[in-house]
Each structure stands twice: as structure tokens, then as C-alpha cells.
Amino acid sequence: MTAGRVTLSTRAIERTFGALAAEELGVPASSSSVDLHDERGSLAVSVSAPVALGRGTVLEAAQAARQRVLTDGPALTGAAIANARIRVRSLHDVEPRRVR
Amino acid sequence: MTRSNRILNRLALVLLALLALTAAAFILRPEVERFVLEPLGLVVPSLGLAEAGTVLPIALIVLAVVVVIVALAVTVTRGRGADGTALDQEGVSVDAGLLEGLLRRELDGEDEVLHLRLRAFRARGRVLLAEVQVRRGADLANVHRRVSAAVATADEQLGEALPLVTHITTGLRTRFAGSTRTH
Amino acid sequence: MNERMRSRYGRRMRHRSRSVAVSIALWIAALPLVYLAIESVLELLGAAPLWQEPLQVIETVTGTQALRFGVAAAAVVIGLVLLVLAFAPGRLGRHELADERMLVVVDDDVLAGALSRAAASTAGLQRDRASTSVGRRRADVSLRPTSGFAVSKDDVDRATERELERLAVSPSIRARSRVESAGVVGR
Structure with a gap:
């Protein structure tokens, strides 16, 4: 290992991207799942997550999540990202569950 | 609402019909010659199957293989086209399930609507098919109004109005055109 | 949803697809052909036929009175049914x-x-x-x-x-x- 350089595990990188996207989508980081692929030496990131309503439109939130991964992803992980895709899976439960 | 090409289906049926009728004419060749071709002054040369040698079995094998391949292809690809993706643009894709969730939320509490299912198809461009199952004898105008309102809200929440077909049904099998008596 | 899409999808929703009929018809056509193909393979290999050699099968079917009218009638019926399916509107209610x-x-x-x-x-x-x-x-x-x-x-x-x-x-x-x-x- 080179001195002064931190290598993150794939799992940690995935979690970071997932958390970035989840924040923009208004959902818990644990609800997102991330797939990494190689694209000519750089990373192609696909994040799949639900979305919560109430922060602009679903498409705006998804686009924001994508931008967030593209801009903050490399800064936080040191990985070069060639491409990011966001797949919005379903609607996140917004109303708190009623206790019965 | 599937991808299958409907003109091609018609064409295939006509071709297969002609094939069947040709086979019948071949089997009844003496009668067809005597009663149809000769009065019309037509003479059809003999096929000379007996002199064909190994050409006949090879031709039969090739024909059977071709027909089986086409039949398999048609059977396997039939009704394809639903893929669950409502929209895919600029690095963002949205599952049909999300829109289904949005519509269900809006129609929650509407007791004439029993069930809503949304599927996404790729049939020359994406299209969504919402199947709205209603109670028998439902107030159709009201259901239509409520579904329209739900769709308008969902469009706003999504940020785009996607091509949509709404099918209002009682969930029973749709019959061929003709009268159905309903209370 | 523009007018062209509207009319295309409207037509699709209000008419039955013929794809089921097409696949059934294809399999009906395939059955006798597959049988003849099997006999052909056996003939080319010089093996004994399941029933008769392909040429003989054709001659038997076209030569036996009862058989030829039966088979021909079946073929005519299938042909006419397919023509009706092809040209009937197939409208749904x-x-x-x-x-x-x-x-x-x-x-x-x-x-x-x-x-x-x-x-x-x-x-x-x-x-x-x-x-x-x-x-x-x-x-x-x-x-x-x-x-x-x-x-x-x-x-x-x-x-x-x-x-x-x-x-x-x-x-x-x-x-x-x-x-x-x-x-x-x-x-």
C-alpha cells in the first residue's frame, strides 16, 4: 500500500454512493442498493432506491440524486465515476406507521 | 397492449389458410383437375414426386425445421413487451410500481375502485396500462373523474405526464363484442 | 399522448390480438410436417420407417378413398377457419x-x-x-x-x-x- 493513500473497500464505496443518492431522495440510506460496473477503467454506478414525496417532483429528486453521486461521489471515495444511473423503485412510506 | 405485430398476425393466418387449402387441393388433385382446372382450360404439370429421389425427404426435413422454428419463435415471444419500467431518460429510470403507488394512494378510500394495477409496455414507444377494477354497477362517470384526478396528481408528483391507457373493468373476462346483460 | 398513439392504442385495446390463433395454427401445420421429417430422416439413414416412407405416406393419403376425403375435408375446414380469423374484426366488447x-x-x-x-x-x-x-x-x-x-x-x-x-x-x-x-x- 502506498503511503498517504487510503483504499476503500468496494462495500464502503457502494454504501457511500447509496447514502448520497438516498439523501436526495429523502429515504434512509439502508433502503438503497448499489451496483458497480467497470466502464473503461472508471466506475459506472447504478443506484436503486425508493423515493419520498415532498421534495419537488420525483424526477427532480432522482436527477438531484444522480448529480450528487456524480459530484460528491469522487470527492468522498477518490473513485473516478464515468456514469451514474438512478432507478426509482417505489414510493417510500411517508406517513409514520400508526400504532395499534 | 403487447408488442405483437397485428398486421403480421393477419398475414400469417392468411398464409397458413392458403397452405391448408393447397394441401386439400393436392390431396383431391384428380377431382380438382376434372371439375375446376379443365373447365377453366388450365393444365398443371405433375409434381413428379416419385422421380425426386433424395430431394423429397431433404425438402420435407427443411420445411419441418423452418415451420417448427417459426412456431417456437411466435409462441415464445407472444405477448411480450411488459418490462416494468415506466420511464427511462437522462440516467434516471422510474419503475411502474412507483406510479402504481402514487395512483393507489390517490384512489385510497374510493370504495367503487377495488383494485388498480399499472404495467409498463414497450410497444413502439413506452406506454403505461392502468387496469382499474371497479365494483359491478359502479358510477362510471364518478370513477372516471376520480381516476382522472388521481392521474393529474400523479403527473404532478412525478414531474411528467407519461402516455397512459386506462382500462376500466369489472375483472371478469372481456367477451367478444356482443351484448352482455348487466344489472 | 398524441392523436396517433391514441388511435393506435385504442384500436389495440378494442380488438383481440390474433397471436394465439397464429401460434396454434403454426403448431397444427408443424405436426404433420414433423412426422414426415422423421420418416425422411429414417429413409436417408436407411432405417426402417415408423409407418411408411415419406413418398408412400403421401401416396397412401392421396390414394386411399376414405383417408383422402377425410384429410382433405379437415384441411379445408382448417383453411376456412383461419381465413375467418384473419378477416373477422375480432372486436372486444x-x-x-x-x-x-x-x-x-x-x-x-x-x-x-x-x-x-x-x-x-x-x-x-x-x-x-x-x-x-x-x-x-x-x-x-x-x-x-x-x-x-x-x-x-x-x-x-x-x-x-x-x-x-x-x-x-x-x-x-x-x-x-x-x-x-x-x-x-x-x-
Whole structure:
């Protein structure tokens, strides 16, 4: 290992991207799942997550999540990202569950 | 609402019909010659199957293989086209399930609507098919109004109005055109 | 959703796809061909045929009186059925409702239920006393009145017409109502 350089595990990188996207989508980081692929030496990131309503439109939130991964992803992980895709899976439960 | 090409289906049926009728004419060749071709002054040369040698079995094998391949292809690809993706643009894709969730939320509490299912198809461009199952004898105008309102809200929440077909049904099998008596 | 998509999807929703018929027909055509192909392979390999060599099969079928008329008749029937399937409209019992945003397709039994509902409520009857059958261009509404209380056919006609106008059904439907002569005692 080179001195002064931190290598993150794939799992940690995935979690970071997932958390970035989840924040923009208004959902818990644990609800997102991330797939990494190689694209000519750089990373192609696909994040799949639900979305919560109430922060602009679903498409705006998804686009924001994508931008967030593209801009903050490399800064936080040191990985070069060639491409990011966001797949919005379903609607996140917004109303708190009623206790019965 | 599937991808299958409907003109091609018609064409295939006509071709297969002609094939069947040709086979019948071949089997009844003496009668067809005597009663149809000769009065019309037509003479059809003999096929000379007996002199064909190994050409006949090879031709039969090739024909059977071709027909089986086409039949398999048609059977396997039939009704394809639903893929669950409502929209895919600029690095963002949205599952049909999300829109289904949005519509269900809006129609929650509407007791004439029993069930809503949304599927996404790729049939020359994406299209969504919402199947709205209603109670028998439902107030159709009201259901239509409520579904329209739900769709308008969902469009706003999504940020785009996607091509949509709404099918209002009682969930029973749709019959061929003709009268159905309903209370 | 533009006009072209609307009319294309409308057509698709209101007509049955022929793809089932096509696959069944293809398999019917494939069966005798596969049999002949098997006999052909056996012949080329010099093995004993399952029944007869392909050429003999053809000669037997075209040469035996009972067999040839039977097979030919079956082929003619299949051919004619396929022609009917190819050219019959294959319409489903569905109509479209006018809508700006989307294409709305309704099964005819839902439409019939809505007309029954409008007719019964105008006549002041329980819903199950009205029944409606919906065809492509017309709907027949029939009402069983309560004995001793006359039902105005004109009012019912107006109510069903109004309902159809409100829904803006296409292809357009004309409703005709009929009040049955025998009534039901009680409510």
C-alpha cells in the first residue's frame, strides 16, 4: 500500500454512493442498493432506491440524486465515476406507521 | 397492449389458410383437375414426386425445421413487451410500481375502485396500462373523474405526464363484442 | 399522448390480438410436417420407417378413398377457419371514454352497469330491477317496475341519454329503454 493513500473497500464505496443518492431522495440510506460496473477503467454506478414525496417532483429528486453521486461521489471515495444511473423503485412510506 | 405485430398476425393466418387449402387441393388433385382446372382450360404439370429421389425427404426435413422454428419463435415471444419500467431518460429510470403507488394512494378510500394495477409496455414507444377494477354497477362517470384526478396528481408528483391507457373493468373476462346483460 | 398513439392504442385495446390463433395454427401445420421429417430422416439413414416412407405416406393419403376425403375435408375446414380469423374484426366488447389526458377504455359490462344505475335511480327502483345490454352502437335498458307504480319510459330514456352524453362514449351508443309489462309487488 502506498503511503498517504487510503483504499476503500468496494462495500464502503457502494454504501457511500447509496447514502448520497438516498439523501436526495429523502429515504434512509439502508433502503438503497448499489451496483458497480467497470466502464473503461472508471466506475459506472447504478443506484436503486425508493423515493419520498415532498421534495419537488420525483424526477427532480432522482436527477438531484444522480448529480450528487456524480459530484460528491469522487470527492468522498477518490473513485473516478464515468456514469451514474438512478432507478426509482417505489414510493417510500411517508406517513409514520400508526400504532395499534 | 403487447408488442405483437397485428398486421403480421393477419398475414400469417392468411398464409397458413392458403397452405391448408393447397394441401386439400393436392390431396383431391384428380377431382380438382376434372371439375375446376379443365373447365377453366388450365393444365398443371405433375409434381413428379416419385422421380425426386433424395430431394423429397431433404425438402420435407427443411420445411419441418423452418415451420417448427417459426412456431417456437411466435409462441415464445407472444405477448411480450411488459418490462416494468415506466420511464427511462437522462440516467434516471422510474419503475411502474412507483406510479402504481402514487395512483393507489390517490384512489385510497374510493370504495367503487377495488383494485388498480399499472404495467409498463414497450410497444413502439413506452406506454403505461392502468387496469382499474371497479365494483359491478359502479358510477362510471364518478370513477372516471376520480381516476382522472388521481392521474393529474400523479403527473404532478412525478414531474411528467407519461402516455397512459386506462382500462376500466369489472375483472371478469372481456367477451367478444356482443351484448352482455348487466344489472 | 398524441392523436396517433391514441388511435393506435385504442384500436389495440378494442380488438383481440390474433397471436394465439397464429401460434396454434403454426403448431397444427408443424405436426404433420414433423412426422414426415422423421420418416425422411429414417429413409436417408436407411432405417426402417415408423409407418411408411415419406413418398408412400403421401401416396397412401392421396390414394386411399376414405383417408383422402377425410384429410382433405379437415384441411379445408382448417383453411376456412383461419381465413375467418384473419378477416373477422375480432372486436372486444369495449368502448372509449373522452379524456384529454389519457386513453380511457371501458368494458361493456361496466358501461351497462352505469346505464342500469342511471335508469333505476331515475325510475326510483332498486338497482337490480334494471338490466342493460350493451352492443357496439346501442344499449337496451330494461326495467321491471313495482306493481302499482308506473315508470315513465321517457324519463328513463332521458336519464340514460344524459349519462351517455356525460361519459362521451365512442363509438357512440344510443340507448333504448323498455319497461316490462309485468311488475313486482313491493319495493
